[in-house]
Amino acid sequence: MSNIYIGYHFYIQPKDASNKEQALQIASEILIAELGEMAFESFTETETGVSAFVQKDLWDDKIVEDIQILKSEEFTIEYTFEEIDQVNWNEEWEKNFEPIDVDGNCHVRAPFHPKTEAEFDIVIEPKMSFGTGHHETTHMMIQHLLEMDVKGLKTLDMGCGTAILAILAEMKGAQPIDAIDIDNWCYLNSIENAERNNCEHITVYEGEAALLKDKKYDLIIANINRNILLNDMQAYVDCLNPEGTLLLSGFYEEDIPVIDASCTEKGLTYVKKFQRNNWVSLKYVN
Numbered sequence: 001m002s003n004i005y006i007g008y009h010f011y012i013q014p015k016d017a018s019n020k021e022q023a024l025q026i027a028s029e030i031l032i033a034e035l036g037e038m039a040f041e042s043f044t045e046t047e048t049g050v051s052a053f054v055q056k057d058l059w060d061d062k063i064v065e066d067i068q069i070l071k072s073e074e075f076t077i078e079y080t081f082e083e084i085d086q087v088n089w090n091e092e093w094e095k096n097f098e099p100i101d102v103d104g105n106c107h108v109r110a111p112f113h114p115k116t117e118a119e120f121d122i123v124i125e126p127k128m129s130f131g132t133g134h135h136e137t138t139h140m141m142i143q144h145l146l147e148m149d150v151k152g153l154k155t156l157d158m159g160c161g162t163a164i165l166a167i168l169a170e171m172k173g174a175q176p177i178d179a180i181d182i183d184n185w186c187y188l189n190s191i192e193n194a195e196r197n198n199c200e201h202i203t204v205y206e207g208e209a210a211l212l213k214d215k216k217y218d219l220i221i222a223n224i225n226r227n228i229l230l231n232d233m234q235a236y237v238d239c240l241n242p243e244g245t246l247l248l249s250g251f252y253e254e255d256i257p258v259i260d261a262s263c264t265e266k267g268l269t270y271v272k273k274f275q276r277n278n279w280v281s282l283k284y285v286n
Contacts, residue, residue: 004057004084005054005083007082008040028049029279033225034068035052035064040053099113107121110125120168123196140279144281146172153219154176154218154241155178156177156221157178159182162189163189163190166199175201178205180204180207217239220240222248222249222250223249233266247281247283249280256280270283
């Protein structure tokens with residue numbers, strides 16, 4: 001890779017020392033979520049905070065000015081940045097990415113990790129590093145899918161990222177499956193990962209909720225973020241079949257009231273919640 005990157009290194013100091021480790025993790029997750037809405041494309045959590053990377057041609061010196069957590073009264077966050085040439089994302093993954101093991105039943109790993117005896121073994125080629133936020137929300141969505149009988153369900157993985165959830169859904173018998181992401185890298189990587197896991201029923205699209213017009217699904221998986229979920233909730237409900245299931249994640253415990261209000265006012269019924277640290281995942285049925 002010949003692209004030149006700007007690497008930011010954020011040092012987070014929680015002002016409340018009573019639960020420093022948890023506060024650092026929550027701050028890191030919020031920071032990653034905010035940076036992810038900018039042009040940053042790779043994140044690594046460190047012992048003191050977060051390292052994040054953005055292509056130089058997408059960067060300017062004001063890129064982090066609107067990151068709200070940098071102005072938080074609960075944390076002191078300092079940062080440095082530097083120009084980095086030819087970032088080797090594979091090497092970054094090998095140094096920082098740990099496999100995801102969900103209840104011993106589902107294993108998400110890179111090719112350089114050893115195969116386990118998990119019933120569902122998903123291999124994702126390392127192209128950029130995962131933040132823990134991705135791990136937490138993906139873990140919970142995998143938990144939902146592991147509990148469900150999805151055989152034969154027409155499924156949507158909205159904001160598919162690396163298509164982990166679409167791949168698991170197919171492994172459990174769901175079909176056909178649409179996987180959609182607005183990001184070109186995610187679109188291309190999802191196609192690669194579906195092929196790598198020998199999936200035959202996943203179709204990947206690049207785009208947003210406008211692609212859902214006139215579509216119908218039995219199961220919708222949406223692991224994105226609070227604002228996009230709220231903005232697109234009606235589109236999800238409109239294409240969810242009667243007795244269909246909507247799985248949501250990508251937001252925090254304090255976001256539950258506004259997410260729940262949006263779902264219930266559109267006729268959905270709350271079923272279940274998973275929580276990992278401050279991240280949550282909700283299940284609704286139509």
